[in-house]
Amino acid sequence: MRFSSLSQLKRLCEEEGSSMSDVMIADQAAETGQSEEKVFRQMADYYRIMREAVGKGLMEGRKSRSGLTGGDARRVKLHADGGEPSLGADAASAMAYALAVSEVNASMGRIVATPTAGSCGIIPGVFVSSQERFGWEDDVLVRGLFAAGAIGYVIANNSFVSGAEGGCQAEVGSAIGMAAGALVEMRGGTPEQAVHAVGLALKNSLGLICDPVAGLVEIPCIVRNGFGAVTALAAADMALAGVASAIPSDEVIEVMLEVGAAMPAEHRETAKGGLARTPTGRRIMKELYGEEGQA
Numbered sequence: 001m002r003f004s005s006l007s008q009l010k011r012l013c014e015e016e017g018s019s020m021s022d023v024m025i026a027d028q029a030a031e032t033g034q035s036e037e038k039v040f041r042q043m044a045d046y047y048r049i050m051r052e053a054v055g056k057g058l059m060e061g062r063k064s065r066s067g068l069t070g071g072d073a074r075r076v077k078l079h080a081d082g083g084e085p086s087l088g089a090d091a092a093s094a095m096a097y098a099l100a101v102s103e104v105n106a107s108m109g110r111i112v113a114t115p116t117a118g119s120c121g122i123i124p125g126v127f128v129s130s131q132e133r134f135g136w137e138d139d140v141l142v143r144g145l146f147a148a149g150a151i152g153y154v155i156a157n158n159s160f161v162s163g164a165e166g167g168c169q170a171e172v173g174s175a176i177g178m179a180a181g182a183l184v185e186m187r188g189g190t191p192e193q194a195v196h197a198v199g200l201a202l203k204n205s206l207g208l209i210c211d212p213v214a215g216l217v218e219i220p221c222i223v224r225n226g227f228g229a230v231t232a233l234a235a236a237d238m239a240l241a242g243v244a245s246a247i248p249s250d251e252v253i254e255v256m257l258e259v260g261a262a263m264p265a266e267h268r269e270t271a272k273g274g275l276a277r278t279p280t281g282r283r284i285m286k287e288l289y290g291e292e293g294q295a
Contacts, residue, residue, distance in 0.1 A: 001027045005250045006154050006195045013191035020185055020194060021146040024153075028146070043149075044142045046112045050101065050124035053111050057100025062107035066288060069218045070107065073100035076226070090133050091230050098125025098229035102222040114145075115152045115161040118168075118210075118217045119175035121225035123148055126179040126232050130186065140186055148182040151198055158250070159257040163210035163269040166260025168221075172228045173205030173256065179232035180239070189240050199245030199252045201235035206252075207259055209267035211274025213281045214288050220275055 003009040003023070012023050029036045056062070058077055063070035073096050079085060080092035087095065098121035105111045111120045127141050152161065152174060160166030161174045180197040189197075205228075213219040245252065266273025275281050 001031065001153060003027075003150075004154065004157060006151070006198060006253075007248070007250055009150055009154065010191045010195050019143070019147065020150045020181070020191055021143040024146040024150040025143075028149075040142060043145050044138065047127070047138060047142050047145055049110060049112050050114075051128055053101045053104045053109065053120075054097045054124055054128045055100075056109060057102075057104045058096070062103055062109065064103070064106035064216075064218055065108060066106075066214070066216055066218065068213075068216065068284065069222055070103050072222070072226075073097070073103050087230060090129060091233055093132065094125045094129035094229040094233055095226040096125075097128050098122050098225040099222060101125065102225040106216070106218045106222060114148070115156065115174050115178065116163070116171045118163055118212075118221050119171040119225060119228070121222070122172065122175035122228040122232060123179045123182075125225070125229035126183055129229075130183060134187075136186070144182040144186045147185045147194070148178040151178045151181045151194075154250075155253055155256075159253045160260050165268065166256065167208060167263045167268050168210040168224060169202075169205045169208040169256055170260055171210065172221075172224045173202055173208060175225075176205060176228045176232045176235065177201040179229070180235035183232065183236040184239050187236070187240060189236075193239045193242075195249050196243070196245045197235045197239035199247060199249030200238050200243065201232060202249070202252045202256060203245065203247065204231055204235070206256060207263075209263065209274050210269040211267060211276045212269065212271055213276045214285045215271040215276070219281075219284075 061071040061074045077096035085092035101121035114123045160170035163171045177198040180201040181194040184194040184197045
């Protein structure tokens with residue numbers, strides 16, 4: 001890739017008069033030796049899988065293998081459609097769709113890990129709900145995935161996207177930043193605004209621990225995806241309104257690396273701390289595995 005930081009990505013866009021998605025499509029094609037048309041078609045396939053996962057999660061209300069989760073996406077969507085949700089209908093839909101994809105993941109259905117399975121609902125939740133709201137053709141969303149990919153590339157190579165390495169800030173936090181920056185571009189914002197959206201989003205998730213109950217990607221992972229989709233919408237709106245991240249986004253990414261490295265092992269996907277070690281968390285572990293702590 002021709003960039004390793006968000007500031008370099010922004011500068012490339014400004015020098016070439018391009019969008020983040022333009023840069024990523026060109027660089028991806030060059031790196032893989034494939035045509036831009038072929039890499040675009042591959043990404044279009046990924047978006048179709050994301051959209052299908054939203055539909056499956058809402059229509060089937062799948063229970064997870066553990067029986068701990070499932071059906072909440074449908075509950076939230078019914079509430080959004082049948083009343084006046086506090087978030088407003090659009091944000092409530094994004095939340096429901098993010099929950100839906102995460103529930104499909106927990107029930108061993110097909111999803112796209114963006115950037116991880118634990119954070120797989122945020123980008124589809126934001127993208128599919130935005131497509132419905134604005135009436136965008138699929139190509140707009142596919143280009144948005146390339147923009148999200150460019151952001152994720154920078155985060156992954158300068159910090160973490162793995163909960164085992166950097167806590168949930170690395171998984172859900174990264175997905176929120178990717179979704180927020182991409183949404184700014186899809187809505188006609190500048191590369192500078194998109195980069196600010198990433199910083200705004202990441203700052204709001206710094207220090208978020210990874211504490212899966214019973215070691216499963218269900219509690220609290222699924223609801224964090226729902227909240228994450230709403231945060232991404234908020235960060236995008238702030239950036240489009242002209243709100244800037246006072247700390248440059250690349251520096252926020254560096255802080256995420258620092259915080260994740262300092263995070264105790266108990267709070268990095270080991271199920272040995274946080275919500276996983278509450279009395280209820282320990283009880284669930286014992287019910288599922290027979291002995292507490294034997295995952």
